[in-house]
Amino acid sequence: MTNSKPKILLSNDDGISAAGLAALHEQVRDLGDVTVVAPDSERSAVGHAITIADPLRVWEFEKNNEFFGYAVNGTPADCVKIAYWALLKEKPDLVISGINQGSNAGINAIYSGTVSAATEGTILHVPSFAISLASFTEQNFSYAARFARKLALEVLQHGLPKGTLLNVNVPAIPEHEIEGVQVTRQGKATFREHFDKRVDPANRVYYWLTGQKTEIEESLEVDDFVVKNRRISITPLHYDLTNYDYLDELKSWNITP
Amino acid sequence: MTNSKPKILLSNDDGISAAGLAALHEQVRDLGDVTVVAPDSERSAVGHAITIADPLRVWEFEKNNEFFGYAVNGTPADCVKIAYWALLKEKPDLVISGINQGSNAGINAIYSGTVSAATEGTILHVPSFAISLASFTEQNFSYAARFARKLALEVLQHGLPKGTLLNVNVPAIPEHEIEGVQVTRQGKATFREHFDKRVDPANRVYYWLTGQKTEIEESLEVDDFVVKNRRISITPLHYDLTNYDYLDELKSWNITP
Numbered sequence: 003m004t005n006s007k008p009k010i011l012l013s014n015d016d017g018i019s020a021a022g023l024a025a026l027h028e029q030v031r032d033l034g035d036v037t038v039v040a041p042d043s044e045r046s047a048v049g050h051a052i053t054i055a056d057p058l059r060v061w062e063f064e065k066n067n068e069f070f071g072y073a074v075n076g077t078p079a080d081c082v083k084i085a086y087w088a089l090l091k092e093k094p095d096l097v098i099s100g101i102n103q104g105s106n107a108g109i110n111a112i113y114s115g116t117v118s119a120a121t122e123g124t125i126l127h128v129p130s131f132a133i134s135l136a137s138f139t140e141q142n143f144s145y146a147a148r149f150a151r152k153l154a155l156e157v158l159q160h161g162l163p164k165g166t167l168l169n170v171n172v173p174a175i176p177e178h179e180i181e182g183v184q185v186t187r188q189g190k191a192t193f194r195e196h197f198d199k200r201v202d203p204a205n206r207v208y209y210w211l212t213g214q215k216t217e218i219e220e221s222l223e224v225d226d227f228v229v230k231n232r233r234i235s236i237t238p239l240h241y242d243l244t245n246y247d248y249l250d251e252l253k254s255w256n257i258t259p
Numbered sequence: 260m261t262n263s264k265p266k267i268l269l270s271n272d273d274g275i276s277a278a279g280l281a282a283l284h285e286q287v288r289d290l291g292d293v294t295v296v297a298p299d300s301e302r303s304a305v306g307h308a309i310t311i312a313d314p315l316r317v318w319e320f321e322k323n324n325e326f327f328g329y330a331v332n333g334t335p336a337d338c339v340k341i342a343y344w345a346l347l348k349e350k351p352d353l354v355i356s357g358i359n360q361g362s363n364a365g366i367n368a369i370y371s372g373t374v375s376a377a378t379e380g381t382i383l384h385v386p387s388f389a390i391s392l393a394s395f396t397e398q399n400f401s402y403a404a405r406f407a408r409k410l411a412l413e414v415l416q417h418g419l420p421k422g423t424l425l426n427v428n429v430p431a432i433p434e435h436e437i438e439g440v441q442v443t444r445q446g447k448a449t450f451r452e453h454f455d456k457r458v459d460p461a462n463r464v465y466y467w468l469t470g471q472k473t474e475i476e477e478s479l480e481v482d483d484f485v486v487k488n489r490r491i492s493i494t495p496l497h498y499d500l501t502n503y504d505y506l507d508e509l510k511s512w513n514i515t516p
Contacts, residue, residue: 049306049336050369057465058454079306079370080468088454088466109382112307112498113336125366125449149516156512165447166502168509177516185510187501190422192382197315197345208314209345211337234516238505241369243496244444245423252425252495253442255413259406259434259491 008034008158011094011123013081014102015115017044018063018073022101022135025143027070029151030098033158037094038063038071039085041078041115046104050118051077058084078119086126096158097123098150100170101143102134107171107225107235108189108215120167121241129162136229137174145180146172149234162238169237171229183234189226191218265291265415268351268380270338271359272372274301275320275330279358279392282400284327286408287355290415294351295320295328296342298335298372303361307375308334315341335376343383353415354380355407357427358400359391364428364482364492365446365472377424378498386419393486394431402437403429406491419495426494428486440491446483448475 010030014023018040030036042061045051053076063073072089074081082097099119106114116132123130131153135146149172162168169188173180193213202208218226228235267287271280275297287293299318302308310333320330329346331338339354356376363371373389380387388410392403406429419425426445430437450470457465475483485492 044312047309047311049308049334049375051306051308052304052370052468054304054468055301057457057459057467059463059465077306083452083468084454084466087452088456109498111500112378113309118306121369153514156514160512163502163505166505169500180516183514183516185506187503187506188499190499195340195344197341199345200314202314206316208316209341210314211309211311211340236509236514238502238509239500240502241366241500242445242447243368243426243498243500245420245495245497246444248420248423248495249442249444252493255417257410257413257440257493259437259440 008095009092010034010036010096010098011085012036012038013040013078013099013119015041015045015048015078016103017041018071021141022103022143025147026098026101026150029147030154033154037090039074039081039089040071041081042073042075045077045115047113048077048115049113050079050121052079053077078115079122082119082122094128096154097128097130098154100133101146101150104134104138105136105171105229106132106134106169107229108191111169111188111239117169124165124167129157131157131168131170133170135172135174140174145177165240165242166238169239171225171235173229173232175232179232180234181232183236184222184228186223186225186228186235186237188237189219189224191215191226265352266349267291267293267353267355268342269293269295270297270335270356270376272298272302272305272335273360274298275328278398279360279400282404283355283358283407286404287411290411294347296331296338296346297328298338299330299332302334302372304370305334305372306370307336307378309336310334335372336379339376339379351385353411354385354387355411357390358403358407361391361395362393362428362486363389363391363426364486365448368426368445368496374426381422381424382498386414388414388425388427390427392429392431397431402434422497422499423495426496428482428492430486430489432489436489437491438489440493441479441485443480443482443485443492443494445494446476446481448472448483
């Protein structure tokens with residue numbers, strides 16, 4: 003090990019034993035000093051949650067009788083925070099979050115724990131990207147992992163602007179069917195949701211959330227459309243939520259204290 | 260009740276029994292048909308989490324022997340979703356989330372459950388705002404609640420652009436000391452964090468997250484600075500996270516599949 007080796011932190015939201023994380027680790031482990039810090043169990047759709055009311059615990063997690071990484075009883079954002087502030091000896095040069103099982107394109111980006119881990123890296127001024135495979139069932143992450151490796155090398159070379167992360171979504175199709183890479187914006191399609199109302203054995207009502215994305219914008223500049231059209235989508239995101247275009251109009255409102 | 264009465268949905272992240280929600284309810288209840296749907300317990304810093312792996316349950320919650328609203332075993336975003344899709348008979352005209360105990364200015368906006376409830380309203384095309392009192396201890400929400408009422412009337416009159424919500428932060432000082440209202444952008448100051456490492460009675464290590472905001476930008480255009488300077492801050496936020504300024508440069512990267 004030399005000092006010039008990049009230090010890479012891996013996390014995810016599917017949990018430390020997820021196949022997507024293992025595939026990512028396998029592909030990038032020789033790029034530098036790689037540390038895995040991930041939730042001890044699945045934390046999908048946790049948004050940018052952090053744990054403030056409970057203590058965090060950390061376990062060393064083994065795979066094939068070898069140390070694989072640190073498991074944390076917290077969210078993806080917690081994992082990146084505790085890695086940065088407490089577990090790692092040196093600041094990482096790159097955070098990669100994933101490979102998520104399921105697309106995080108479009109509106110999903112705001113619900114995604116995978117994206118939130120990369121956002122947290124960015125908040126800590128570490129170049130970061132999130133990568134997701136657009137299928138809830140496909141277990142072959144090898145192509146997406148190889149693409150993550152390629153992108154990691156690019157990010158280590160170019161860096162990323164302050165406050166900016168990349169959200170990468172890979173279609174779950176065989177490699178030879180992939181038609182390219184598109185730089186995109188976040189799609190605006192929302193969900194038509196439904197709460198399935200059921201009655202449990204104790205005769206109490208409960209609800210399950212279900213939903214379907216509607217009206218995807220048909221443009222090769224939009225992340226979810228691109229992924230549906232056999233391309234890898236890369237969207238630069240930031241965590242400045244200000245709608246600058248609306249500042250002036252809002253100033254014209256009659257709101258005095 | 261007539262059809263012309265606006266339908267207003269209230270939620271929060273401090274839970275249905277929080278004082279800030281009661282103060283808000285008290286001030287806006289006569290503006291229209293008001294429904295409260297809020298988490299059954301505190302869900303602070305849950306980000307934009309939604310519950311997908313567990314069923315949701317809903318209880319009728321009483322206060323002073325009267326029906327007050329619906330308590331949900333979920334996140335603030337869950338509450339707005341289940342209200343919209345399952346509990347309310349008609350689509351609301353306005354969502355108000357709060358009044359939060361503690362500022363949600365600056366980077367806090369991305370961790371905030373209060374903001375996420377308003378974001379969820381916006382995703383559902385309902386004009387929405389989040390309102391927070393910038394103190395973790397001050398229990399007098401009456402001025403902030405009166406301001407919420409005033410702003411509710413403005414939002415009902417003007418509407419808000421598609422995809423845009425307002426994030427309102429009120430300084431916790433006496434009314435006569437408040438110096439005005441500023442339309443602001445989200446501050447970029449981050450936290451210097453620390454994980455306090457302790458040992459529990461069973462001799463196991465655990466960590467508490469603590470943090471302090473550093474280097475607030477000193478500008479009356481920035482939310483957290485404005486609140487520190489005795490003004491109410493109103494920031495228009497949106498959930499399009501795309502960093503449009505970076506699209507072109509990213510397209511110049513050498514990333515082929």
